[in-house]
Structures are given as structure tokens and as C-alpha cells.
Amino acid sequence: MTARPENVHQAQLLHLLRDEGARSRAELGDVVQLSRSKLALELDRLAELRLVESAGLAASRGGRRSGIVRVASHLRFVGIDIGVTSIDVAVTNGELEVLGHLSAPADVRDGPAAVFEQALELLGKLRAKGVATEIHGTGIGLPGPVSFREGMPIAPPIMPGWDRFPVRETMSQELGCPVLVDNDVNIMALGELHAGLARSVDDFLLVKIGTGVGCGIVVDGKIYRGVSGSAGDIGHIRVDDHGPVCACGNTGCLEAYFGGAALARDALAAARSQRSPFLAERLAERGALTAEDVSAAAAAGDAAAVQMIREGGRQVGKVLAGLVSFFNPGLVIIAGGVAGLGHTLLAQIRGVVYHRSLPLATGNMPIVLSELGGTAGVIGAARLISDHLLSAPA
Amino acid sequence: MTARPENVHQAQLLHLLRDEGARSRAELGDVVQLSRSKLALELDRLAELRLVESAGLAASRGGRRSGIVRVASHLRFVGIDIGVTSIDVAVTNGELEVLGHLSAPADVRDGPAAVFEQALELLGKLRAKGVATEIHGTGIGLPGPVSFREGMPIAPPIMPGWDRFPVRETMSQELGCPVLVDNDVNIMALGELHAGLARSVDDFLLVKIGTGVGCGIVVDGKIYRGVSGSAGDIGHIRVDDHGPVCACGNTGCLEAYFGGAALARDALAAARSQRSPFLAERLAERGALTAEDVSAAAAAGDAAAVQMIREGGRQVGKVLAGLVSFFNPGLVIIAGGVAGLGHTLLAQIRGVVYHRSLPLATGNMPIVLSELGGTAGVIGAARLISDHLLSAPA
Numbered sequence: 001m002t003a004r005p006e007n008v009h010q011a012q013l014l015h016l017l018r019d020e021g022a023r024s025r026a027e028l029g030d031v032v033q034l035s036r037s038k039l040a041l042e043l044d045r046l047a048e049l050r051l052v053e054s055a056g057l058a059a060s061r062g063g064r065r066s067g068i069v070r071v072a073s074h075l076r077f078v079g080i081d082i083g084v085t086s087i088d089v090a091v092t093n094g095e096l097e098v099l100g101h102l103s104a105p106a107d108v109r110d111g112p113a114a115v116f117e118q119a120l121e122l123l124g125k126l127r128a129k130g131v132a133t134e135i136h137g138t139g140i141g142l143p144g145p146v147s148f149r150e151g152m153p154i155a156p157p158i159m160p161g162w163d164r165f166p167v168r169e170t171m172s173q174e175l176g177c178p179v180l181v182d183n184d185v186n187i188m189a190l191g192e193l194h195a196g197l198a199r200s201v202d203d204f205l206l207v208k209i210g211t212g213v214g215c216g217i218v219v220d221g222k223i224y225r226g227v228s229g230s231a232g233d234i235g236h237i238r239v240d241d242h243g244p245v246c247a248c249g250n251t252g253c254l255e256a257y258f259g260g261a262a263l264a265r266d267a268l269a270a271a272r273s274q275r276s277p278f279l280a281e282r283l284a285e286r287g288a289l290t291a292e293d294v295s296a297a298a299a300a301g302d303a304a305a306v307q308m309i310r311e312g313g314r315q316v317g318k319v320l321a322g323l324v325s326f327f328n329p330g331l332v333i334i335a336g337g338v339a340g341l342g343h344t345l346l347a348q349i350r351g352v353v354y355h356r357s358l359p360l361a362t363g364n365m366p367i368v369l370s371e372l373g374g375t376a377g378v379i380g381a382a383r384l385i386s387d388h389l390l391s392a393p394a
Numbered sequence: 395m396t397a398r399p400e401n402v403h404q405a406q407l408l409h410l411l412r413d414e415g416a417r418s419r420a421e422l423g424d425v426v427q428l429s430r431s432k433l434a435l436e437l438d439r440l441a442e443l444r445l446v447e448s449a450g451l452a453a454s455r456g457g458r459r460s461g462i463v464r465v466a467s468h469l470r471f472v473g474i475d476i477g478v479t480s481i482d483v484a485v486t487n488g489e490l491e492v493l494g495h496l497s498a499p500a501d502v503r504d505g506p507a508a509v510f511e512q513a514l515e516l517l518g519k520l521r522a523k524g525v526a527t528e529i530h531g532t533g534i535g536l537p538g539p540v541s542f543r544e545g546m547p548i549a550p551p552i553m554p555g556w557d558r559f560p561v562r563e564t565m566s567q568e569l570g571c572p573v574l575v576d577n578d579v580n581i582m583a584l585g586e587l588h589a590g591l592a593r594s595v596d597d598f599l600l601v602k603i604g605t606g607v608g609c610g611i612v613v614d615g616k617i618y619r620g621v622s623g624s625a626g627d628i629g630h631i632r633v634d635d636h637g638p639v640c641a642c643g644n645t646g647c648l649e650a651y652f653g654g655a656a657l658a659r660d661a662l663a664a665a666r667s668q669r670s671p672f673l674a675e676r677l678a679e680r681g682a683l684t685a686e687d688v689s690a691a692a693a694a695g696d697a698a699a700v701q702m703i704r705e706g707g708r709q710v711g712k713v714l715a716g717l718v719s720f721f722n723p724g725l726v727i728i729a730g731g732v733a734g735l736g737h738t739l740l741a742q743i744r745g746v747v748y749h750r751s752l753p754l755a756t757g758n759m760p761i762v763l764s765e766l767g768g769t770a771g772v773i774g775a776a777r778l779i780s781d782h783l784l785s786a787p788a
Contacts, residue, residue, distance in 0.1 A: 226755070227724040230722045233719055233752050233755065238712070238715065238716070319716065322631040322716060323720055325631050326609065327620060328621050329620070329621060361624045361625075364622070
């Protein structure tokens, strides 16, 4: 059992040291609203709790040299990012720097027992390399709706065997440390907040375009989950009353137009009708088509593929334009596997959003592609549990 | 100059007493996380600052009778709600109970000098009745985009002479008290949070359908304003690429379909084409038509008017369905002049939202008509300044 900060001052100091790195006591005194003696008291107490440690002396600022303090170097957090077809596991230090990261293909449909066995195996490999002995906390992201409060997935559509599986309790017992569970989009947003393009942005949106489409909402530097935890579930917003039928049973949902599943469907149609010679050839070679094939086709200049990406970007842009007018974010990040379609997609989304949203809302608002790629999820998962463990008792 | 609470404990106690009414020291001790002696210290200090006062003794809970404390009875807040065609002014006590409320027709296009002269006149009448001597703070709502930080309207479309007029500074000097300024939709949302159907709801949306359409967003019991203050500006979300041209120059905006201006336009067309005998008669009588005439026509069973309301409700519902999936609120309140169209409108909005939004998001989410009517704005404006004055220093 790891110690936790005892009050808001200790929590504030820990967050500062985690996010900004080692600081001298004098520098900390400049930032926090504490008397010199009170600051010394809280730092000493954090050292006793083994949450911070000293790291030498700072250069003199005129008088006595001030001691440098940092987050205790033995702290280790684990981030586990379960995707539909992959598992990522990383170990970080107390500053959430990735000390080791392993990724493996997986199938979420194999159920929680098999998937977590694989995750624990990856973690075992990382530990064997010596990156962690004790683990102080673990964050887990899942590719479907999660009840954050209960720490379990709720009726996830593509995950047989996962409904209400007690992920938090099971993994907490397995790992012997506190665990928090959230959906994959929220942990990616936390990753961007911690180490990505959203570092200095309090209110932003992360739009993940993978097999489906989802949105992470950050308000005032914290994930906004909504009243029943479904906030950001934008894949089934209707973009056209007369659109294609969606897997959910409704018509014209965003996901029925775009995302990995819709792209695979459209790619197959384009291959069969010979509208895309590139995709027809791929289909003949491999017997199936995915969003990655559309990406490759577009890169090779295939007109039908470029058209698919443009049309998809336009639909995402239409939904996003409304959300930007409503939410007035400081930044929109586009991420996820299909974001690999890159600048054609981005250009299309930008065109629609900047044209349609309120000028006041888009004035200084960048729309960018994530630069973290596959690490956003694991860093965000580590951040999720770290935020919890380094916060003051309620 | 009124005293302010000196720390977060004092602020918490003041908010409790304001929102829940007088409480015994023993009852307060049950709710706040303070030792008995610390609680007594903070309450004594608040009494010295003249922010609370004693109000007799509570019934015994077994031992000594505990003293009852309440917000100081001399505290007075003023709420001013400027509409496009009306001014509302109210004076409240420290518990935000309305002690006096006056309303008058006005024309916002007369400019800030004329409008505030009229507002001050109404306030003068209220003071003459003896409801307030000293005023401790004033909140003001304006019917257009407001920079909350700067305390002034920014490029409001229908308010000549108001652009960047320093409302906060001017009125603060005029009234000799702190002033805060926000848009009319946000203050209505605060009114609902304080005294309306949203009292126990942390995350909700207030959709105001007046001349235009706007949305107040409450996150965790606080107004969410977005990065540049334009959050909730949903009137120009596009509902149809091929829709009517909007006053903003784009096509198919929500406001181009519905709201006071769109209804007046459609009413005129229905009257001239004789599709609505009721509206044709009204037009002949009065020479012009408004949203109120559509309401009257619908009440009289006029098919064309009912059709207009249904179609408008459907467009509002389409936009709202997406926002509900995205934001997952605990409650949606429909308010504003056109909300007077009542249950026909509500039924239509409900139908579309419940049909189209994610089931997880709408599961327990009520969609209701405001019950506060004309007082939501003034109560919310008083709450805005009260929240500020009763909060702890940063």
C-alpha cells in the first residue's frame, strides 16, 4: 500500500513536481501559496511518506543554496491500453515518463480472461527488464463504454464476455495495487493533456477515429464524463436522415458513414465495382479489405480512395462543426487508427469546421493530428491512476 | 465596500447558508469538515465581517441548545435582465429570495445609455419601496455575446451602440458596488440552478428559444463558457445544407428555421398565402405578425400554426439530440418566449431527442419546460454576483 498525500497542499506540490519536473524549494516557494516554514513542513512530510526525495542543491539565488526536490524515483505507474485488435502496456516513473512499452496484437473478442492474461504477460516482460519492482497504481483503457464509477465495461457492443466484468477489482487483486478503468478515448485525451499537443490547453476535444468514432471531452483540465458516463459518444449522432443503416439499427449515424468499419465496407464496394483498380487488386491478393488498404490506395493516388476519405472527413466535419459551436474548445485533436489517413482527412475536416462553426468559436482554435500516436493511451492510463493517487483525501 | 469571506471554509459556510437557509451550529458541524472549535472560529469571524448573523437558538439535540446562524439579513443583491424588448430588475436578500421585481417594455436598440437609464429608474422604484438601502452586488444579463472576462458585449448582432460598451465598469461606478455581466442564456441557466428545476442537477443544458436560439451549459454546478466565451451558441449550427438563408449569411442554421424571427417570417407567409385564416385575419387587423400570434393561432387550433411549431420543434430536437449524445446531461430545460408555445413544442422536441440520442444518454434524462418564467434571468443574475462575492480569495 503506497502512501497518499494528506492534504491539498501536499497534493499540489506533487502535481507540480510530476508535471514540471524537479524543482528547488525556493522555486516551489515562488509558485505555491505557503509560508516558508509551512512549505518545508509539507515537503518533509512528503519525504517521510516516500512520495518525494531530495536531488542535490540548486545554484545559489543570492543566499544559501536551496535543496532540489523531485517525485520519489521508486514510484511506478502502469498504463494498459486494450484496443479491439491490440494491447499496449507501459511502465512509467512518477513523472509519467515511459520506462518501457510493449505492444502486441490481440483480439478483444477473446474475452477479459484471455486479454488480461496477455496484458500481464507483457507487463511481466517489462518487469523482467528491470523497469519496475513494486507497482504503485495501474490505469486501464477499454475500447467500449465503461462505468468509471464501477470500474467495469457496460454493454460494450463488440466485446462478448466483457459486459459488467469487474475489471477494476480483478486487476487490482491481480496486481496488488489500486486500479482505475476508463474508455480508450478518455485515456487518450488524458495522454494528450499530459504529454501531447494539449499540454497547455484546459478545454479541448480529442476525436478518435478508429473502428468507430468517439470523442474525449476535457473541461478545466479534467475528463468530463457526463451524468451516466456516456459523454463524447458521438459515433451515433445522425448526420443524414436518409443515410446508410448503422450497426446500431438507426440510419445515417456518423459511424455508418465513417470509421474503420464503414471504410472497409466502402472499400469492398469500390473494389467489386472496379471503381478502384488498386483496391480490386488488393482484394484479389488478400481476400479482404480494411481501412489501412484505403489509406494505402489513397497514398498511391487512387481516386476512389481519396474520395472516400474526403467524404468521410466531410461527415466528421459536419458533426464537429456543431460541437465546436456548442463547446467552444481551445483545441481539437484528431487521433486513432484512421487518423493515419493523415492530411487529406485533416484538410477536409478543417474545411468544414472552419466554414460552418461560429467565427468566435474557431478564431484561434487549431485542429491538429495527434503526435503521440500509440503512446497517448498508455500515458493517459498512467496519468489517470496517478491523478487519483496523488490527490488529497476527499 | 462589502467584506468578502477570507478562506474556503468561510466561503463554504456562506454558500450552505445561502442555498439551504438558516442552520444551527450543530447542523453546520454535521456537514462541513471542520473541528468544533475551528467552525466556531470561522462563524465568529463571518459575524464580525457582517456576512452572517445569529437567529436564536435551535431545539436541543440532547445537550446545550445550539445557536442558529443565517446569512446577514442586510445583504442585498440586484439582478438586471436586459432582453431585446424588455427590462427586468429584481432585488434579492442574501438567500437570493426576490424582495421586489419590476418589468418594463424596452428596446435594446436604443443603446446602453437609454437602456440602463431605464433599468436604474426601475431599481429606483424598488428602492423607494424600501426593499434595499445598500446594494452589495449586481449581476446583469444581456441578449447577445458577452465577454464575461471584460464585462462587455462583443459584436452583438442586434444591438447597435453596444459593441464593447464597458457595462461592468459603467454600472459598477453608477451603483457603487461590484458588477458582473453575462449573456441572458447563462444567467437563466444560473436561475434554474438556484431556484428552478435544476436545483439538484450538476450537469444540465438550458435551451432558450426567444428571438434566436441559445444554450446555457452547466458543468459541475458552474456555467461553462468555453475558451472564448461563446460556448452554447447553438443558433447557427447547420441543420440542413439546403435550408433557408440565415441572417448570419450562412444557409440552414437552426435560427433560420426556428425562433421568434423565423416564426414571424413563416407566419407572414402563411397569412399571405391564406394557408392560415387565423393569421391572415390577425395580419389584416394589426399589420404585422409575431411568434405570439403563432402561439395564439395554434391555441385556436389553426393547422398551419401547429405545423410551424411542430416543424420548429423537430429542428431544435435534431440539434439537441446530437448535443445530448455528446454532453450526456442530467436534464434539459426549454425556456424563453417561444417556449410559451408549450406542450406541442415540448412533445416534438422530446420525440426527436429520445428517438435519436444514445439510449445510455437519455435513460433517465428529463426534458422539461422552465417553471420560473420571467424570474429565471433576474435570480440567475443575482446568483452570478453572489457566487463571486461569497467565494474565497484566489
